[in-house]
Amino acid sequence: MQTLRDELRGVPSIVGQAPPFDWSSAPDAPQELFLQWLRHAIGAGVPEARAATLSTVDGDGLPDARVLIVKDVTDDCGFKIATSDESPKGLQLRHNPNCALTFLWGPLARSVRVRGVAEQASASESAEDFLARHPQARAIVLAGGQSSVISDEAARDAELEQAKATMKADDHVVSPHWTVWTIVPNSIEFWQGDPSRDHQRLRYVRTGSGWDIQHLRP
Numbered sequence: 001m002q003t004l005r006d007e008l009r010g011v012p013s014i015v016g017q018a019p020p021f022d023w024s025s026a027p028d029a030p031q032e033l034f035l036q037w038l039r040h041a042i043g044a045g046v047p048e049a050r051a052a053t054l055s056t057v058d059g060d061g062l063p064d065a066r067v068l069i070v071k072d073v074t075d076d077c078g079f080k081i082a083t084s085d086e087s088p089k090g091l092q093l094r095h096n097p098n099c100a101l102t103f104l105w106g107p108l109a110r111s112v113r114v115r116g117v118a119e120q121a122s123a124s125e126s127a128e129d130f131l132a133r134h135p136q137a138r139a140i141v142l143a144g145g146q147s148s149v150i151s152d153e154a155a156r157d158a159e160l161e162q163a164k165a166t167m168k169a170d171d172h173v174v175s176p177h178w179t180v181w182t183i184v185p186n187s188i189e190f191w192q193g194d195p196s197r198d199h200q201r202l203r204y205v206r207t208g209s210g211w212d213i214q215h216l217r218p
Ligand SMILES: Cc1cc2nc3c(=O)[nH]c(=O)nc-3n(C[C@H](O)[C@H](O)[C@H](O)COP(=O)(O)O)c2cc1C
Pocket: 048, 051, 064, 065, 066, 067, 068, 069, 070, 082, 083, 084, 087, 088, 089, 090, 146, 147
């Protein structure tokens, strides 16, 4: 009888088609390479190309991770995300800003790993981001309590309706909990799969003035 282990062994991995890439001519700045890869992923129709897994550490030192949208990448290589301060990830970043972001572009056999420190953006930047969100998404944040247990469905519905009424009365109302964070990397690794399993790995490590580029064993 075929076990799950056999079944899983039969599922191919790293089946994406990696585009040609000349590692020896990688740009000095990792954000340039990141944007090349991101735009390639978007152009190739990779699903959720701007989504990444954000890993954080909670107050007990235990890891946590979830998928979210990366909203921007700055010229000096800051990765912008946004979330509610009330959510576990928001609380965790406040307690310990050390974090990681992992992108996976499977159809291109590519992944990018970012390790760094999250810095809180200004209140005006967070407000601007909040107001650019879909109305329903804004109402949900205004109702509050992301990731808390719904113990009373009717009360939750009433809070959402109240939030919508608040927005109707003032279309520019902003949640004080909505926060943009900029993840400032200490290192960024670019991984490209090879069918021969001799995968390519290039890591940028921040130095005082720029970046060290290291070629890693797979
Ligand atoms: C593709 C995708 C995109 C998502 N984008 C976001 C996002 O931008 N911000 C966010 O707070 N949650 C986003 N989520 C939901 C999170 O994965 C998570 O469920 C939620 O933020 C609660 O996480 P927490 O309890 O660790 O704070 C997204 C989920 C998926 C699958």
